Amino acid sequence: xxxxxxxxxxxxxxxxxxxxxxxxxxxxxxxxxxxxxxxxxxxxxxxxxxxxxxxxxxxxxxxxxxxxxxxxxxxxxxxxxxxxxxxxxxxxxxxxxxxxxxxxxxxxxxxxxxxxxxxxxxxxxxxxxxxxxxxxxxxxxxxxxxxxxxxxxxxxxxxxxxxxxxxxxxxxxxxxxxxxxxxxxxxxxxxxxxxxxxxxxxxxxxxxxxxxxxxxxxxxxxxxxxxxxxxxxxxxxxxxxxxxxxxxxxxxxxxxxxxxxxxxxxxxxxxxxxxxxxxxxxxxxxxxxxxxxxxxxxxxxxxxxxxxxxxxxxxxxxxxxxxxxxxxxxxxxxxxxxxxxxxxxxxxxxxxxxxxxxxxxxxxxxxxxxxxxxxxxxxxxxxxxxxxxxxxxxxxxxxxxxxxxxxxxxxxxxxxxxxxxxxxxxxxxxxxxxxxxxxxxxxxxxxxxxxxxxxxxxxxxxxxxxxxxxxxxxxxxxxxxxxxxxxxxxxxx
Numbered sequence: 090x091x092x093x094x095x096x097x098x099x100x101x102x103x104x105x106x107x108x109x110x111x112x113x114x115x116x117x118x119x120x121x122x123x124x125x126x127x128x129x130x131x132x133x134x135x136x137x138x139x140x141x142x143x144x145x146x147x148x149x150x151x152x153x154x155x156x157x158x159x160x161x162x163x164x165x166x167x168x169x170x171x172x173x174x175x176x177x178x179x180x181x182x183x184x185x186x187x188x189x190x191x192x193x194x195x196x197x198x199x200x201x202x203x204x205x206x207x208x209x210x211x212x213x214x215x216x217x218x219x220x221x222x223x224x225x226x227x228x229x230x231x232x233x234x235x236x237x238x239x240x241x242x243x244x245x246x247x248x249x250x251x252x253x254x255x256x257x258x259x260x261x262x263x264x265x266x267x268x269x270x271x272x273x274x275x276x277x278x279x280x281x282x283x284x285x286x287x288x289x290x291x292x293x294x295x296x297x298x299x300x301x302x303x304x305x306x307x308x309x310x311x312x313x314x315x316x317x318x319x320x321x322x323x324x325x326x327x328x329x330x331x332x333x334x335x336x337x338x339x340x341x342x343x344x345x346x347x348x349x350x351x352x353x354x355x356x357x358x359x360x361x362x363x364x365x366x367x368x369x370x371x372x373x374x375x376x377x378x379x380x381x382x383x384x385x386x387x388x389x390x391x392x393x394x395x396x397x398x399x400x401x402x403x404x405x406x407x408x409x410x411x412x413x414x415x416x417x418x419x420x421x422x423x424x425x426x427x428x429x430x431x432x433x434x435x436x437x438x439x440x441x442x443x444x445x446x447x448x449x450x451x452x453x454x455x456x457x458x459x460x461x462x463x464x465x466x467x468x469x470x471x472x473x474x475x476x477x478x479x480x481x482x483x484x485x486x487x488x489x490x491x492x493x494x495x496x497x498x499x500x501x502x503x504x505x506x507x508x509x510x511x512x513x514x515x516x517x518x519x520x521x522x523x524x525x526x527x528x529x530x531x532x533x534x535x536x537x538x539x540x541x542x543x544x545x546x547x548x549x550x551x552x553x554x555x556x557x558x559x560x561x562x563x564x565x566x567x568x569x570x571x572x573x574x575x576x577x578x579x580x581x582x
Contacts, residue, residue: 243355283354
């Protein structure tokens with residue numbers, strides 16, 4: 090059959106975001122600490138941007154940029170969210186600012202960065218990876234024991250025969266060396282690679298055979314580990330090079346790959362898990378006043394108020410009316426100044442729209458989860474999805490996802506990630522909608538009040554929950570139990 094080239098035309102419709110929408114979508118994702126860095130970088134890149142001072146003729150950027158349709162009302166912005174730079178706009182010096190404004194600024198400065206531990210242990214990290222494999226309850230129990238037998242560097246130095254005896258004598262668990270070999274091979278696929286190796290040689294080999302790692306000289310490096318390991322341990326490089334039959338430059342590349350492998354994979358995991366607690370900076374403050382009305386404030390952090398430089402505005406104004414009579418240098422100056430001013434206006438408007446969007450999302454969350462903010466009762470959290478918030482404030486789901494992705498809120502009861510307020514729902518036989526958190530709370534109560542000598546199996550827990558009006562499957566019970574930090578029934582005795 091003869092082949093031929095054909096040229097066809099098709100008409101497609103694509104949606105393209107405006108520069109303002111693109112800038113806004115990127116700003117929405119940033120938490121307050123990252124936003125401060127982003128603003129500083131923008132000020133370095135654009136000389137037309139500067140911090141707003143206390144002069145009375147501050148430029149109103151929004152007067153030159155018409156608001157796009159579909160945005161929020163100015164009334165959605167919190168009147169108390171401004172800083173002292175806003176207040177000084179009507180006063181000559183800080184001494185002229187009324188006392189109530191000074192008190193408001195002092196109260197805002199009382200909020201501090203709050204450390205929040207988010208670290209997991211070396212063994213917890215490996216325990217989580219067990220769930221990624223389809224194992225029986227017996228296999229999970231044996232694999233958990235293997236993890237508990239690892240040394241701090243991630244290697245397994247206890248013989249499988251000894252582990253078989255320990256499981257039988259101390260835990261009444263019958264296994265075999267064949268089964269232990271099989272489960273150990275599963276453990277050796279966990280991250281970081283090299284975990285569960287019984288020797289340094291096996292540890293290096295596991296890393297070299299990792300299918301997700303790309304080594305230019307994998308085969309030669311494996312040959313060094315398999316055939317020349319003693320020479321490698323004693324750094325007899327000339328012996329290895331002659332046995333491999335490679336050039337000096339190729340051997341140097343092989344040696345570099347080998348020496349960059351991790352001989353103690355567990356130590357890297359322990360270091361990452363044992364790092365100091367990260368600092369969480371809340372993006373919102375929500376408090377309920379004595380009148381029972383919640384107050385929502387946006388944390389501005391170190392983000393300064395911005396305006397367009399007067400020098401750039403004067404340059405644009407001076408050349409705008411006489412563009413035809415300008416010299417080439419003057420036209421270049423006018424073009425440069427106008428481009429910078431337009432970029433500055435766009436960025437400032439994006440920041441204001443970001444503030445309005447964030448406040449709108451947080452307001453919707455507070456309204457939908459009002460019982461929680463009144464009583465600090467996790468069971469009062471209703472089932473809520475991104476779509477619920479998006480439809481309430483009239484934006485796309487992706488916008489809500491960007492806002493809630495990496496931000497925190499400080500309430501009267503503590504600091505919570507915004508994702509904390511979202512959960513799936515169950516529908517009871519009576520047609521009532523239940524939040525997954527209510528199911529978890531009921532499950533926690535069953536686990537905490539059970540007979541420790543005869544703990545309840547997951548199937549029994551599922552039946553008890555169904556009797557209480559929570560129709561969940563056994564697998565769902567097992568998942569929630571692990572999320573709550575409770576081991577299986579056999580380990581709860």
